[in-house]
Amino acid sequence: MNISDLTDDEVAAIPSFIIEEIDTFGKEISRLRKGEIPEEKFKRFRLQNGIYGQRQKEDFMVRVKIPQGTLDHKQMRLLADIGERFSNGIAHASSRQDIQFHYVKLENVPAIMKLLAGKGLTTREACGNTVRNVTACYLAGICPEESFDVSPYARLTTSYLLRNQVCQGLPRKFKIAFSGCAKDCALAPINDIGAIAVTKGVNGRKLNGFKIYIAGGLGPHPRVARLLVDFIPAEELIPLSEAILRVFDQYGERRNRSRARMKFLLEKIGFDELKKRIMDEFRVVMDSRKWDLSLPSGDTPPNYLGSLPDPTMVTGNGDPYFYTWYKTNVISQKQSGYSAVHIRLVLGDITTGQLRSLANITAKYAHGSMKVTQQQNFLMRWVLNKDVYPLYKELKELGLASAGAGRMTDIQSCPGAETCNLGLTSSRQLAAAIGKKFANNQDDQDAELEEIKIKVSGCPNSCGHHHIADIGFHGVAKKMDGRLVPHYQLHLGGGVGDGRAEIADSNIKLPAKNIPEAVSGLVSLYKTERSQGELFYQYVNRVGVDHIKDMLEKYLTVPSYTESPDSYRDWGSETEFIVKLGAGECAGGVVDLIEECLMSGAREASRASFLFEAGQFDESIRWIERAIISISKGMLVPFGIETEVEGEILREFQDKIIDKSIVSWRVEPLYTEYGKPSMRNKIGEMTELAKILAEESQDAYSKLDANFRFKTNKKVDQKEEDNKPMERKIDACLDLKGVSCPYNFVRTKLKLEEMDSGQLLQIIIDDGEPYQNVPKSVLNEGHKILEEEKVEDKHYRIVIEKA
Template structure:
């Protein structure tokens, strides 16, 4: 395997790409622990697929914004390193599949040429920051959240405090009280507000989906814009230090807040303020203003529309007025979030030539074109129709959200894309009245992790299995009802109603829609209807579908498959020899002090300090692991190290305790002098630990 040499201009990215290539070679040569390599790989957007030997690469696109040039670059990468298919995620990312691990440094190198990154798109990091796709064009928005979401993304990217947290961390920005970025399911959700003429945000924290969904709780009704980044940084630092790390299912921030209470959590955030790099972080809107002249100067070609009825339906359902007079956005329904590079290339050139060179991917796995003037709508209709992009149903009942499920995901239990495809056909062919209905949303996940957001849907399906009386295993679906967003940071989660064989999913949907059509009261939406009827009614109504005693051979073949279903977890991750994790952690501690020195020399005191802190934590964790101790949280590591190594004199810290040694981080303002002394403390601690470990191993060999 040859070493990769980056030729990009950004020295930080170049260094990261070269580091990724080096770590891949170390891993291939069995000189790097598999778990540590996995952590590094995931933080670079590289995720093991269900299929052995290939990777899914997630391309991080903050708030779903993409220019035509960036989309063309993504197409080039997909064609060269993958199979030409682009998958839009519910976090407004793009995923490409079947990528060789060894080629990922080259892939990243190519993407960066148009300022596109894969950094922190997966793993225990701050994931892609989502935002209302209509931000900047919504007639009802108090202001454009785009500059604020972008500034937050830039501030957190490569920030040492969010590289190796206990679990992922999610942030959203919503333009209006309609909350189209779904703040209530995020670790930090922000909703644009104006108070006394000042711009700010309502802030809520601690939301999440998964097997135990939890709504975020309000913290501020109004927080000025210059305070959002300091607050987010304080929250992340507390989560990093106090959050669970070993028990993966309990490692999200929502569990930390549930365990200690919101008030205690916010007290910890308050105590971090002194250590923050900025007490106020003003965010400029410069560079984000819309230049109307770009669109006004576009020449309008003469277009003859023959399909007048189709055009009028498209205008009615897929075209929306912007707050900019005479301009429109165009919604494109992308079935299951999948489209291909020939379509994407034409779309990229279309927005470059006839719009403002920008589109946004949506949280419903669709595309929103922006800044199209009225006179160009006929042209866009003909061009999009040729691409298969004029289907009505954008952001409607027939626009079903689904994760990849067992197609490519290691964690998938049952096919989500297969059943989603069938259910869309059921609606299109049998329930035309729901094709453009925006009161009922259907979402599907292939497992309990809820990447398809099934448990916040009006009608949700979760991939599962069920056993027959003779112990055979069939693919199944948990039916959930009654969830949905309520607006202004509030929402509710769907109730689990009944588990049925997957092949009965279409029948279940028919029964639910038929019952609603027959029994709803005038003007009654689906959530109110569900509340009136209640969970038990729907269980009794659908119970006959749940029997596993009368399954046919067809019921043992999942949707979109031809072979008999087998319950299994994908192999996806590359195999490797597990080596000395203690040695790996100690080596990483040295690397972090090197990064601390580099940040110090750059004048970035806060980054230097956090790298030194991380070095101390890694060093302490290494010695605790050597004695088979639990290292669930950083606070636990700090306290346990004091008890087992310092208090009894096994390691001396010059008359101070280990907590006092480490907690200098939040007792000092960031400064050059403190960053330098703290880095020297981290290096000295690392040397003491290595010497202790050397003696320990020597004694063990005697």
Template structure:
């Protein structure tokens, strides 16, 4: 494993990978706490899998953009370290499964040769920044949001503000008011706007705040009607600082930004955001909005002889999978990827097709598909022909027949019932029995293997999540049916209602009941969401209730989709939210590491980062002492207050000022050299003081 150390050009990345290798070794030797190690590997995109002894590795691809060279590199890595399958996620990442933990540093080093990272793809960090897959070519977009999504990705990668938050944070950029990136379900969502100011067109965003799905979905609230583009990064950084300080850390189910917003109220939350403005690194952050417009379209080539055997399918494909770009004469082509899974031999052949017939920029979609861009009109018939040979010309891209699903019980620890095989069954029902729905995306269908909504079931017109039911003393796999979710546009959305739970094997009949009823009883031109709202939840409960009758279960109902043996509910411990680290020694070690990083940042004149590392050192050190004396902590702000109450006010420790006054100088000072030096010195002294106190207590 020595080769990657000399081949990588980026010393920061090289250090990251070497640190991962070192921590894996320490973990194997029993010298590092398991919970601490888990937190570290999650922040490097390495996630525990349902199968023991192997890992899922999540590859972070900002807004789903990937070149053919990068895709080839990912294929090589999957073949070498995994099983030759690429799984596209609803956050525009690629996951590979069944990877040995010991080989992950080497795998990461291979990816970085083509500027691909694993960093912060999992854990309590800013996850992959997503964006509309049509960004840059969308005829309805005010401007291309891709450069702004890229800037957000780069700014927060390795940023000390968001390395160890209470939970993950998700950011999305939509290309237009149609909100195809679903900003309403994100912690930070941005919708592009153009505003006329002093006779000039100014770019900005409508900003949505603190949305989320999970077990308790919450629609994002409007933070700004119009925020100039040069304020996007400063605002986001201030929001992350507030979440880091005041967000819940002990109760994982309450540790998302949406709960903090509910507790504080929008006005209270925004007041704290404004108070952070003085301490952030950049008060204004300019972003070059022209960078993403430098794409070179492919040259029109002389096509070889070929024969399309199914012209009817070709015409359907043109209708459902091909979109006019805002660039005249060019088209985007959607590829429907079943369950988001594509084998490496197929991906490699696709790479050859793209190099010949499209531009070298693939976009992965949040519906687990792919978008090819800048296809000249003359190339479309031949492109269809080539894709059809690969099985990638399936009609119905992003239609009702294009169902989103997470891996479920195939690989995920939290999966309760199968989501991939039921997806295939439901798509089969649509293609064979309801072909008219291949041409519409009005009725979206999404499936998750558990309640956590990785498959985004809570925002689907018809959603399902894995569950279970009891019949006498036996357990059978089940699906919770949700209805009525969807995108309303411009940052607004509708969350699906939980309607009824049915045995999993009756999922296809649920779909038949709903589509039949919709076709028979809707009014002229009425969309499904309007139809659901008009009829109401009780109506649909009554409609589906016969399918929930357990008096008529058969032996087949006790066998999940894709299985042959009777169902056994087996749920592991999830890692999506990261872990809480409460061991005193580990916290003090963390404090030392943060002080060292603060010193390093200071020497590079990166004073804002230095200050934040010092701040985190204060928090970890105080938490260590509180933990050692049995005081429970759940937020950083509580740690600060409780330390004063339990140690300073009782005279156990003496500081020149109260601990709260000392620590909260962070948001009362500009991030300049003098303050950074002072704050670092205070953090270093505080850590030494607490260690001395801790040792004196242990001696007693």
């Protein structure tokens, strides 16, 4: 399957710049295979294009952006073809309304990208430090309670921000969601920007607008978004969104990846200061241009006439299974005579055969349109009431008529340790085990019980949304009886929707193999002790987690290994549990740091030029100096040089970069005149030189080789490290105490490059993030680790054998 499988019209419709982007991706793969670029540099490039690494080193995950989860039947067939040809025959629906394919070979990615482009789809910016897929309520346009249809505004946001320079190099990923009413099906409070539709009466007419929430997010440090404005006119949505992104881009954390999300910027400077900076920038953005962007259409089928002359009631010919399914999976649209049908995908998976057949059914019954939901299911809209039962029978033949969509047994899970590099435990296998436990115990007459939401993640990062579950789990490891045992942290009472946003409470760790029984016991306790009409989260809030923990005490114990070896294995595994994370992130951090510094410098140089043209010379000089420092710091990263002292930065750049002809001598005046009054007299020249510095540095970085060496004809001197005599035959030593990531890895890598194969390097690194990442990154480079020893309580001694 390749681009020739598309029609001539589809090929012709692909913009030339997209073809160029895809061809560039293919060329970069070739360069990677030839060893011409570092794997870490390629990693950032592929992430920006929606391609994730897997635990299986030669396999990759391809994430297809599905804006607002909307697919047509032709796109569904294409996705089925791609999954069948290039993946493992499974398409996976994500909680951000994307479709993902696992086990894809890297060389097949350009062909996949071209096929997607021919049907109006892309993987671009589905990953990386940019705006991810813009999500929206899957009921947008059909919900009886919505203020108005938000889908046109979500589509406009998607198209405006895709490839927009304002968000190509953000400090960290950025998520935006749209909901049409206070029920908030799009989960606004856990996004960086959450927009909830509201209307306001102005001069006797109804004005559409949004409540805007900012700086929400899950992960190891979950935060609920804060209300920025309670009403912004709909036509000001895009400029406000751009202002928020600009503030995040300028002030967000770029050195410490774990503190780089917008929620941490809010914590650092405070909500009031963050709001002030956003609203100040908003005024600048509003004044910068005329905002007359045209609004796309919504999701209403083009042949919809308003209502059916004779709305038909849904009947199922007395089929009891149909009525059970209908009660949980079908809702009435606000348009008379139409229904929306949830298609439950177990763990978010659908086979490519099912997907292809479902595309045909969608064309037959639903005007050819399907939605991916945040619950990792599908939603078929605009189904005539008279067609619901025939549709059910066809779904049943496909194995896609499971009842209970969105109910207790519809458990949400991330991929976990099966494929994810960060996964500690097999979350999908646990979710399946819990589902099996309750499969025959559903009680569709118990409304409160069926409202319980169970969500599972394989690590603290919360891709499975465990923090907003009634009952949530995230994977951890715990040593018992001298062996590691897979455990899960239990989270209770979380949730988002109906004006509520609560992060679940957590202080209990349960052995993985005990969890299905523990959940069963917890549900039984709730059924026994709840008040009339009391939902699960209300029960948790009333009785408290400590009360529940007392009941769960009997599930905390693990038999000895001799008694029960299975207790020491993860779900779905036949071997003893070990924590096996993927490749370390130190090397990737090198690339992130360089690119972020260079991009910041380029933006600062551009800002300086703008201010110069406006006659603001003093401000222009300030931004020129900022650009010089940003670019210089980035270019010095491959040399392992970390300093905040301006004089040292300038001297090292002169020595390592200018004197070695990595950039041209033309930019030297920036460094000789830096900080001097004479710079103002040459402001025009300095402005142009700052732009040249940014361009030449970016060009030099683009030629960085696989060993993090700049292209130069002169030998670059490396700083000599102090060697300490050792009792063992150690060939070289590095004392990296106090050196942060990724500089500790850079210095280790540079030292190893000076050594011969088989020689031994000893490094001393700090406990914590350095110890977690540096050894993994060294192993990923192909070297061996011979010894690991904790010393002085806060450091580790690592002995490395050069490959």
